[in-house]
Amino acid sequence: MKETExxxxxxxxLVDNEAGVLARVIGLFSGRGYNIESLTVAExxxxxxxxxxxxxxxxxxxxxEQIKAQLSRLVPVHKVSDLTLSGPCVERELALVKVIASGxxxxxxxxxxxxxxxxxxxxxxxxxxxxIIGSPEKxxxxxxxxxxxxxxxxxxxxxxxxSRGTLTM
Amino acid sequence: MAERILSGSEVVLQALVDQGVEVVFxxxxxxVLPLYDEIFKQNRIxxxxxxxxxxxxxxxxxxxxxxGKVGVVLVTSGPGATNAVTGLTDALMDSIxxxxxxxxxxxxxxxxxxxxxxxxxxxxxxxxxxNYLVKDSAKLARTMHEAFHVASSGRPxxxxxxxxxxxxxAKAPYLExxxxxxxxxxxxxxxxxxxxxxxxxxxxxxxxxxxxxxxxVINSGSQxxxxxxxxxxxxxxxxxxxxxxxxxYPASDKQYLGMLGMHGTYEANMAMHDCDVMIAVGARFDDRxxxxxxxxxxGSQKVQIDIDQSSxxxxxxxxxxxxxxxxxxxxxxxxxxKAKQHKIEAKALDSxxxxxxxxxxxxxxxxxxxxxxxxxxxxxxxLHALTRDRKTYITTDVGQHQMWAAQHFGFEHPHEWMTxxxxxxxxxxxxxxxxxxxxxxxxxxxxxxxxxxxxxxxQECATLTQYRLPVKTVILNNRxxxxxxxxxxxxxxxxxxxxxxESLPDFVKLSEAFGFTGMTCNNAADLDDAxxxxxxxxxxxxxxxxxxxxxxxxxxxxxxxxxxEMLLGAETTGDEAIDSDEGxxxx
Ligand SMILES: Cc1ncc(C[n+]2csc(CCOP(=O)(O)OP(=O)(O)O)c2C)c(N)n1
Ligand SMILES: [Mg+2]
Numbered sequence: 066m067k068e069t070e071x072x073x074x075x076x077x078x079l080v081d082n083e084a085g086v087l088a089r090v091i092g093l094f095s096g097r098g099y100n101i102e103s104l105t106v107a108e109x110x111x112x113x114x115x116x117x118x119x120x121x122x123x124x125x126x127x128x129x130e131q132i133k134a135q136l137s138r139l140v141p142v143h144k145v146s147d148l149t150l151s152g153p154c155v156e157r158e159l160a161l162v163k164v165i166a167s168g169x170x171x172x173x174x175x176x177x178x179x180x181x182x183x184x185x186x187x188x189x190x191x192x193x194x195x196x197i198i199g200s201p202e203k204x205x206x207x208x209x210x211x212x213x214x215x216x217x218x219x220x221x222x223x224x225x226x227x228s229r230g231t232l233t234m
Numbered sequence: 235m236a237e238r239i240l241s242g243s244e245v246v247l248q249a250l251v252d253q254g255v256e257v258v259f260x261x262x263x264x265x266v267l268p269l270y271d272e273i274f275k276q277n278r279i280x281x282x283x284x285x286x287x288x289x290x291x292x293x294x295x296x297x298x299x300x301x302g303k304v305g306v307v308l309v310t311s312g313p314g315a316t317n318a319v320t321g322l323t324d325a326l327m328d329s330i331x332x333x334x335x336x337x338x339x340x341x342x343x344x345x346x347x348x349x350x351x352x353x354x355x356x357x358x359x360x361x362x363x364x365n366y367l368v369k370d371s372a373k374l375a376r377t378m379h380e381a382f383h384v385a386s387s388g389r390p391x392x393x394x395x396x397x398x399x400x401x402x403x404a405k406a407p408y409l410e411x412x413x414x415x416x417x418x419x420x421x422x423x424x425x426x427x428x429x430x431x432x433x434x435x436x437x438x439x440x441x442x443x444x445x446x447x448x449x450x451v452i453n454s455g456s457q458x459x460x461x462x463x464x465x466x467x468x469x470x471x472x473x474x475x476x477x478x479x480x481x482x483y484p485a486s487d488k489q490y491l492g493m494l495g496m497h498g499t500y501e502a503n504m505a506m507h508d509c510d511v512m513i514a515v516g517a518r519f520d521d522r523x524x525x526x527x528x529x530x531x532x533g534s535q536k537v538q539i540d541i542d543q544s545s546x547x548x549x550x551x552x553x554x555x556x557x558x559x560x561x562x563x564x565x566x567x568x569x570x571x572k573a574k575q576h577k578i579e580a581k582a583l584d585s586x587x588x589x590x591x592x593x594x595x596x597x598x599x600x601x602x603x604x605x606x607x608x609x610x611x612x613x614x615x616x617l618h619a620l621t622r623d624r625k626t627y628i629t630t631d632v633g634q635h636q637m638w639a640a641q642h643f644g645f646e647h648p649h650e651w652m653t654x655x656x657x658x659x660x661x662x663x664x665x666x667x668x669x670x671x672x673x674x675x676x677x678x679x680x681x682x683x684x685x686x687x688x689x690x691x692x693q694e695c696a697t698l699t700q701y702r703l704p705v706k707t708v709i710l711n712n713r714x715x716x717x718x719x720x721x722x723x724x725x726x727x728x729x730x731x732x733x734x735x736e737s738l739p740d741f742v743k744l745s746e747a748f749g750f751t752g753m754t755c756n757n758a759a760d761l762d763d764a765x766x767x768x769x770x771x772x773x774x775x776x777x778x779x780x781x782x783x784x785x786x787x788x789x790x791x792x793x794x795x796x797x798x799e800m801l802l803g804a805e806t807t808g809d810e811a812i813d814s815d816e817g818x819x820x821x
Binding site for chain 1: 355356359360363364367369384388389417418419542543544546547548551
């Protein structure tokens with residue numbers, strides 16, 4: 066890859082689930098001017114108090130290398146893994162999408178939801194809340210299609226990701 | 235083993251003792267009174283009362299840099315902690331091991347805007363290597379020991395432990411250092427063998443090699459500096475040091491090209507520019523070293539050895555990046571170089587040295603000392619000559635005098651040079667010297683400072699008096715913020731906006747008011763006498779030397795320019811204005 070080419074990377078970070086650890090990670094990104102496209106965090110191992118942070122970022126190869134090195138040297142960080150480089154991975158995001166519409170638009174929104182395998186998790190006479198799970202691209206496409214049909218609000222979780230196959234962090 | 239239950243303050247003190255701490259630089263206040271009470275009751279740890287918390291951190295830095303040990307600071311909550319922030323940032327930028335204990339309001343008041351509450355861990359997160367807020371007495375001892383481990387291992391740095399007052403009072407179990415295991419932070423010290431072999435093959439095939447070494451070598455320790463020196467002599471390669479690395483290799487040696495970078499020597503910068511193989515050891519390609527990155531050493535293959543993975547490929551992409559402690563890696567390099575009987579082709583190396591001698595012939599640091607008016611460089615040179623047979627430590631403030639000290643005082647050993655490199659903190663010099671003198675009571679400790687810098691921590695004169703610390707402070711008084719004036723002259727059409735030192739105090743009277751000797755020197759003919767007299771005085775001295783107020787610091791690579799476009803200055807080209815819009819926006 067060219068040294069100046071900017072690419073997107075999904076990075077998983079295993080951290081001690083202690084006060085301030087998220088602030089350290091976010092502070093590192095803002096302080097050094099790195100980009101955060103999405104960030105999710107939750108405890109994944111209660112017995113060892115470890116959380117997994119998944120951050121989607123972009124930069125030149127040198128910047129991505131820096132981001133990983135900077136993350137690795139934070140004291141509460143156990144492991145850093147670049148899922149984009151380590152082979153194929155599964156990336157999933159969940160979104161809740163509120164559409165307020167009536168008549169033909171309302172029917173069309175249901176039809177598209179069906180195609181995307183989105184579920185209506187709430188409905189009133191004039192609105193739906195759809196739940197959709199998929200890759201960020203799929204969710205982007207769904208939201209785009211809902212725009213002219215009365216899209217009024219979205220809430221997205223950000224990306225959770227994991228390597229395919231037997232590879233682990 | 236039966237757990238020992240102590241008070242929180244006793245745990246802190248015991249942990250300090252078990253970590254080998256002998257001295258703490260601090261300043262009391264409400265939130266840390268339980269600790270001060272504990273300090274009062276014991277005599278294992280000495281407390282040095284500074285007069286400002288920033289100075290406490292700089293003193294701890296001076297102590298740490300001159301001993302290789304961790305410097306320890308104790309300050310109160312709120313303003314005590316915020317005053318320490320500049321010092322912590324300074325220690326972070328220069329990778330100096332410091333543990334700073336800050337008081338905090340009791341845990342039940344945290345978040346209530348209590349009196350003297352500040353979000354200390356929030357404020358210091360970006361300016362420490364790591365920080366802790368202890369909310370659970372059970373974790374106090376572990377946190378203390380872990381802080382020392384984090385501060386001193388890997389790439390060293392400052393660590394803050396924020397201690398709520400109730401935690402200092404409550405009972406807490408004590409753990410010995412050996413009972414604490416570090417779960418995540420265990421930096422790699424051994425370098426990869428394959429990479430080291432590759433790097434040596436590259437070096438052996440070089441025609442124009444150079445070693446570029448920085449503060450990482452000094453942090454790695456005296457042994458690392460010794461091995462570096464042996465390796466340099468064995469290979470016959472020229473070596474240059476960064477501002478932070480001075481003393482890692484003896485300045486008097488013929489293979490030494492001097493300091494590199496913005497105010498480095500012509501030969502060092504030209505050799506960096508023209509080399510074909512560069513070995514960077516514990517140096518981080520700082521912008522003060524590289525100049526314009528687009529033109530930095532364009533034809534070389536680069537090897538970088540650093541304990542911090544994030545220093546590698548940060549500013550300058552390298553061909554081989556070896557993560558490890560430079561001391562360990564250099565030992566391996568020595569062994570393998572000998573075992574494989576590597577040798578750099580003599581003819582190539584000779585002609586490289588011929589080229590270097592040509593650059594040396596410019597005598598880029600030369601100056602003419604007239605009969606009367608004192609050149610600042612001359613003060614540094616004379617004091618160097620007069621202290622050759624004493625154990626001498628030098629600290630500086632920030633500005634032209636700092637660069638002149640770096641250029642003209644030849645450092646032969648590591649740990650004898652303390653300056654604020656990364657942050658460039660005016661006000662560093664005197665408190666750092668204080669810390670050095672506490673660590674080395676019998677040594678000569680000199681602080682080179684400027685008329686502007688000295689005012690930034692002048693209150694520490696009282697600390698010098700109280701503890702009878704015989705620090706010799708030499709003001710290179712040009713009545714200007716000289717470095718600012720120089721940039722204004724070269725880049726801003728000689729518009730000397732706010733850079734004149736107006737209303738300076740009478741430093742002789744000021745010294746006397748603080749209870750020690752003040753001296754002046756205004757004429758070159760009197761300089762040696764003044765310096766000699768100062769060195770002989772058994773106590774602190776401020777020597778105010780009136781120096782040429784127009785003198786500029788050369789050589790200089792203007793910001794944004796490549797290494798081979800240095801300004802050599804008055805002797806050769808005069809003080810020419812730098813015509814560069816790009817340079818004007820850079821720092
Ligand atoms: C705390 C701080 N404020 C401002 C500066 C910017 N600065 C760098 S050098 C300098 C002038 C220093 O003047 P002086 O101490 O007299 O030293 P000289 O350059 O004259 O030798 C200033 C203001 C700084 N480095 N640190
Ligand atoms: Mg000055």
